[in-house]
Amino acid sequence: MGAQFLIVTVFLALASSLAFASDPSPLQDFCVAVDDPKDALFVNGKFCKNPMLATAEDFFRKGLDIAGNTSNKVGSNVTQVNVAQIPGLNTLGVSLARVDYAPYGLNPPHTHPRATEILTVLEGTLYVGFVTSNSDTGNRLITKVLNKGDVFVFPIGLIHFQFNTGHSNAVAIAALSSQNPGVITIANSVFGSNPPISDDVLTKAFQVEKNVVDYLQAQFWVFVNGKFCKNPMLLTAEISAEGTVYSRKTSNKVGSNVTQVNVAQIPGLNTLGVSLARVDYAPYGLNPPHTHPRATEILTVLEGTLYVGFGLIHFQFNTGHSNAVAIAALSSQNPGVITIANSVFGSNPPISDDVLTKAFQVEKNVVDYLQAQFWVNN
Ligand SMILES: *[C@@H]1O[C@H](CO)[C@@H](O)[C@H](O)[C@H]1NC(C)=O
Ligand SMILES: *[C@@H]1O[C@H](CO)[C@@H](O)[C@H](O)[C@H]1NC(C)=O
Numbered sequence: 365m366g367a368q369f370l371i372v373t374v375f376l377a378l379a380s381s382l383a384f385a386s387d388p389s390p391l392q393d394f395c396v397a398v399d400d401p402k403d404a405l406f407v408n409g410k411f412c413k414n415p416m417l418a419t420a421e422d423f424f425r426k427g428l429d430i431a432g433n434t435s436n437k438v439g440s441n442v443t444q445v446n447v448a449q450i451p452g453l454n455t456l457g458v459s460l461a462r463v464d465y466a467p468y469g470l471n472p473p474h475t476h477p478r479a480t481e482i483l484t485v486l487e488g489t490l491y492v493g494f495v496t497s498n499s500d501t502g503n504r505l506i507t508k509v510l511n512k513g514d515v516f517v518f519p520i521g522l523i524h525f526q527f528n529t530g531h532s533n534a535v536a537i538a539a540l541s542s543q544n545p546g547v548i549t550i551a552n553s554v555f556g557s558n559p560p561i562s563d564d565v566l567t568k569a570f571q572v573e574k575n576v577v578d579y580l581q582a583q584f585w586v587f588v589n590g591k592f593c594k595n596p597m598l599l600t601a602e603i604s605a606e607g608t609v610y611s612r613k614t615s616n617k618v619g620s621n622v623t624q625v626n627v628a629q630i631p632g633l634n635t636l637g638v639s640l641a642r643v644d645y646a647p648y649g650l651n652p653p654h655t656h657p658r659a660t661e662i663l664t665v666l667e668g669t670l671y672v673g674f675g676l677i678h679f680q681f682n683t684g685h686s687n688a689v690a691i692a693a694l695s696s697q698n699p700g701v702i703t704i705a706n707s708v709f710g711s712n713p714p715i716s717d718d719v720l721t722k723a724f725q726v727e728k729n730v731v732d733y734l735q736a737q738f739w740v741n742n
């Protein structure tokens with residue numbers, strides 16, 4: 365009995381120290397700190413209402429029986445029910461969405477940076493899939509055909525889609541493990557950002573000529589999943605530091621090479637929530653647009669000049685005539701990497717033409733051309 369009590373006490377002590385060992389997860393894309401409170405907006409979660417003043421209305425929303433209008437270019441519509449619609453969801457780590465699909469409608473490839481999704485089909489037949497992050501085995505495409513009553517999981521941060529393969533409408537309900545999961549629609553984010561990502565970056569990332577990039581950028585992107593980042597910011601980091609001894613081979617199509625130092629290389633990082641990478645860039649080398657499903661990144665330039673950008677999907681481009689080197693620290697022991705070009709156009713097996721032509725609003729030959737490129741697994 366005494367020993368049992370001791371074990372329980374030790375376990376609780378460990379559990380509570382673990383619970384306080386790291387910072388809380390973000391609840392929005394970013395929250396830049398300010399000194400002067402009058403410039404501030406409290407967004408990491410929301411202010412809390414006095415519990416004595418809470419009413420049932422704070423936890424209530426009606427109208428999810430009403431279908432969204434699917435007469436748009438992709439033929440789908442997502443009705444979100446998150447903390448913006450139900451204030452009572454604040455700090456509770458969960459939300460919901462209703463997704464309507466016209467016949468052959470597509471919820472195009474996208475990721476939720478802050479949530480895992482569990483989807484259930486109420487009506488119709490959906491072809492669904494997600495692509496694993498970059499790894500030795502490549503970007504694996506995992507797919508399934510779902511019928512009424514079927515349930516499927518899309519792990520946090522991974523690129524996924526649903527396509528209505530049937531002649532009639534389909535409806536699904538998605539639950540998400542965040543009060544504000546966020547949505548990054550790949551086509552919109554990469555080819556429809558405001559301002560546009562430069563041609564130098566996109567031609568190298570997708571290994572195609574400028575006219576193909578211009579053609580993709582010229583498409584009209586449907587904001588099916590609500591808003592995404594409208595104020596892309598440019599970061600610059602200039603810190604002098606001693607160069608490291610080893611340089612990596614950057615003689616590949618994108619002209620860059622990432623050397624990862626995560627839990628796979630240092631087992632002691634397990635549970636510690638941090639890792640590192642060294643990035644080498646040839647002149648005009650590009651670390652192509654990618655995301656880390658499980659981490660924020662803080663990057664320091666050791667040498668050279670980099671043009672960098674993000675809308676959560678981010679990249680670095682060496683604009684100089686000489687090599688560049690950077691060190692990136694990441695807030696996960698295993699941040700994962702999803703290179704957009706590889707994941708969308710180079711997955712194994714390939715994502716179907718039906719999905720990609722609709723998602724990128726281009727003809728089959730453009731998709732086939734993009735898929736035919738050789739993707740560097742950086
Ligand atoms: C989704 O449906 C709502 C309600 O019918 C409509 O107001 C909205 O414009 C639709 N969104 C898209 C992207 O079609
Ligand atoms: C759906 O949207 C289309 C295009 O915006 C519009 O013409 C149509 O009237 C809408 N349908 C309904 C039922 O609101």
Ligand SMILES: *[C@@H]1O[C@H](CO)[C@@H](O)[C@H](O)[C@H]1NC(C)=O
Pocket residue numbers: 611612613614615616620621622740741742
């Ligand atoms: C990165 O550099 C290492 C060491 O030079 C090399 O073995 C590897 O093939 C390179 N990776 C790429 C993607 O070029």
